[in-house]
Amino acid sequence: MKALLYGVIIVGIVPVQSVLLPHLTLWGVKPDLGVVAVCLIGLISGELDGLLVGVAVGWALSLFSAQDVLTGAMLKGGLGFVAGLAGRQMVYLSPLVLVLGLLVVSCLVGLVTPVVLKLSPQQDLWWAVWNVALPQACLDAVIGGAIYWLMWSQFNIEQLMSESRM
Amino acid sequence: MWMVNLRVTSNARRVALVLAVVLILGFLLLPGQLQSVFQGVGGPLGWIISWPLSAVAGVHDRIAGVWGGYVALQGMEEENRQLKRELELLKEQNVQLRESAAATERLATLLEFKKQALPSLIAAQVIGRDTGNWYKTIILDKGASDGVLPDQGVITPAGVVGRIVKTTASTAVVLLVTDPNNAIAGLIQRTRDEGIVEGTTQGQARLKYIPLLSGARPGDRVVTSGLVEGFPRGLAIGTITRIDKEEEALFQSAELTPEVDPSRIEEVLVIQSSLAPTEKERLSMPRHKP
Numbered sequence: 001m002k003a004l005l006y007g008v009i010i011v012g013i014v015p016v017q018s019v020l021l022p023h024l025t026l027w028g029v030k031p032d033l034g035v036v037a038v039c040l041i042g043l044i045s046g047e048l049d050g051l052l053v054g055v056a057v058g059w060a061l062s063l064f065s066a067q068d069v070l071t072g073a074m075l076k077g078g079l080g081f082v083a084g085l086a087g088r089q090m091v092y093l094s095p096l097v098l099v100l101g102l103l104v105v106s107c108l109v110g111l112v113t114p115v116v117l118k119l120s121p122q123q124d125l126w127w128a129v130w131n132v133a134l135p136q137a138c139l140d141a142v143i144g145g146a147i148y149w150l151m152w153s154q155f156n157i158e159q160l161m162s163e164s165r166m
Numbered sequence: 167m168w169m170v171n172l173r174v175t176s177n178a179r180r181v182a183l184v185l186a187v188v189l190i191l192g193f194l195l196l197p198g199q200l201q202s203v204f205q206g207v208g209g210p211l212g213w214i215i216s217w218p219l220s221a222v223a224g225v226h227d228r229i230a231g232v233w234g235g236y237v238a239l240q241g242m243e244e245e246n247r248q249l250k251r252e253l254e255l256l257k258e259q260n261v262q263l264r265e266s267a268a269a270t271e272r273l274a275t276l277l278e279f280k281k282q283a284l285p286s287l288i289a290a291q292v293i294g295r296d297t298g299n300w301y302k303t304i305i306l307d308k309g310a311s312d313g314v315l316p317d318q319g320v321i322t323p324a325g326v327v328g329r330i331v332k333t334t335a336s337t338a339v340v341l342l343v344t345d346p347n348n349a350i351a352g353l354i355q356r357t358r359d360e361g362i363v364e365g366t367t368q369g370q371a372r373l374k375y376i377p378l379l380s381g382a383r384p385g386d387r388v389v390t391s392g393l394v395e396g397f398p399r400g401l402a403i404g405t406i407t408r409i410d411k412e413e414e415a416l417f418q419s420a421e422l423t424p425e426v427d428p429s430r431i432e433e434v435l436v437i438q439s440s441l442a443p444t445e446k447e448r449l450s451m452p453r454h455k456p
Contacts, residue, residue, distance in 0.1 A: 011214060011215055011218055012218060014215045014218075014219055014297060015215075015218045015219045015221075015222035015223070015294070016222070017297040018219065018293075018294030018295050018296065018297045018305055019219070019222045019223050019226050019293070019294045019295075020222070020226070022295045029299050030299060032298065032299070034297075046178065046179070046182070047178075047179055047182035047183070047186075048178040048179065048181055048182035048185070050182075051182050051185055051186055051189075052185075055189070059204060059208060059211065060211060060215055061297040061298065062297075063208050063211065063212045063215070063332070063334060064212075064215070064219070064294065064296075064297045064305055064337065064339060065296045065297045065298050065300075065301060065303060065332075065339065066296065066300075066301035066303045066331045066332065066339055066341045066345070066347070067297075067298055067300060067301060068201070069201060069204045069205050069208060070193065070197060070200055070201040070204050072298075073204060074189060074190075074193050077186070077189060078186070078190075081182060081186050084182065113300060114300065117300060119300060119346070119347060120346035120347045120364075122346040122366065122367050123300075123346055123367060127367060131367065132299045132300065136299055
């Protein structure tokens with residue numbers, strides 16, 4: 001069941017990200033559902049799931065972008081792993097804390113990415129912060145918060161997280 | 167409330183840690199090898215993903231088509247009148263161009279130029295945009311199995327769109343001419359000055375390294391110079407809107423408005439092979455003795 005869910009996320013995230021999300025942009029920037037999905041999976045299911053799904057999601061998304069495949073896989077995999085580690089340290093995670101956490105994490109990923117990708121000199125750190133990282137982090141936080149809130153109302157999230165930490 | 171068991175044992179934690187360390191070491195020590203492994207094994211993954219991607223793009227296009235068709239009806243009469251006016255103008259230009267073509271043919275014969283064959287083109291449809299926010303790309307519904315390969319040029323009848331940077335079996339990613347990470351050799355049509363066309367972060371393009379003595383001015387058209395692989399000479403890139411000349415600089419640069427609006431592209435042509443020699447090849451050819 002879990003593997004099927006992960007498979008659907010990995011395969012389904014590319015069409016959503018490349019066909020549907022360009023219509024849902026903030027100052028020309030679309031949310032990165034990969035970041036949201038990997039963070040949530042890492043937080044709820046732990047480091048291994050976060051790492052593996054992160055690598056697969058990053059890899060799949062990079063195949064349909066000009067982005068370097070290895071960098072994409074490593075960034076998302078690392079994010080999933082760190083989210084898993086963070087999830088293990090938390091006893092209780094409210095949607096508000098998750099929104100703030102996603103905002104910070106997405107911002108940090110947005111700052112690291114242009115450095116790792118070695119983009120054009122025009123796309124410097126200042127440009128990256130104001131034109132991509134911040135708008136993307138806001139969108140990621142809102143979407144992640146909404147998904148988590150939905151899960152919160154449907155599942156027993158605390159129990160899921162405590163089981164995963166056992 | 168639903169309950170799902172997502173228990174992670176301490177064994178899984180150890181596996182995750184080992185995997186993370188292996189991946190980080192691979193990334194730091196063997197980036198090239200790991201990159202080719204990911205790219206190579208990514209073929210089947212890309213093929214699987216291309217199915218839902220094409221399906222979602224098809225549904226999206228149908229909805230957009232119905233919506234666009236309905237909205238287009240609102241201004242149809244005015245558009246029809248405008249198109250008729252443009253048709254008259256184009257007819258007149260066509261006559262002039264026929265005359266010029268005939269004259270060029272006579273001159274080419276005189277100069278013993280070889281007759282150049284047109285490059286072979288593959289028509290492709292745009293099915294998506296970049297999955298991230300760092301690059302400006304479009305995704306095409308044709309890939310390696312159709313003969314589309316990295317570094318091939320992509321055009322529309324209006325002008326240059328970009329360059330193929332990545333392919334899977336059935337899709338290809340095109341880095342647009344407006345992306346700051348793209349560079350195409352360009353030529354100002356009127357003055358014959360060469361330069362490099364780069365995208366800008368504002369979604370426009372810029373012609374760099376124009377000689378200081380160049381007489382380029384706003385309104386001049388920039389075309390491909392044929393110096394790099396992928397694009398034959400003479401394809402329209404854009405029109406100069408502003409010249410930037412800095413004091414003590416060795417070169418001047420120009421801001422361009424691209425001929426093709428990347429946000430509205432639906433179909434493109436991939437330049438598969440160019441039988442016509444590029445400028446570089448032409449210059450390296452031995453000259454015919456008289």
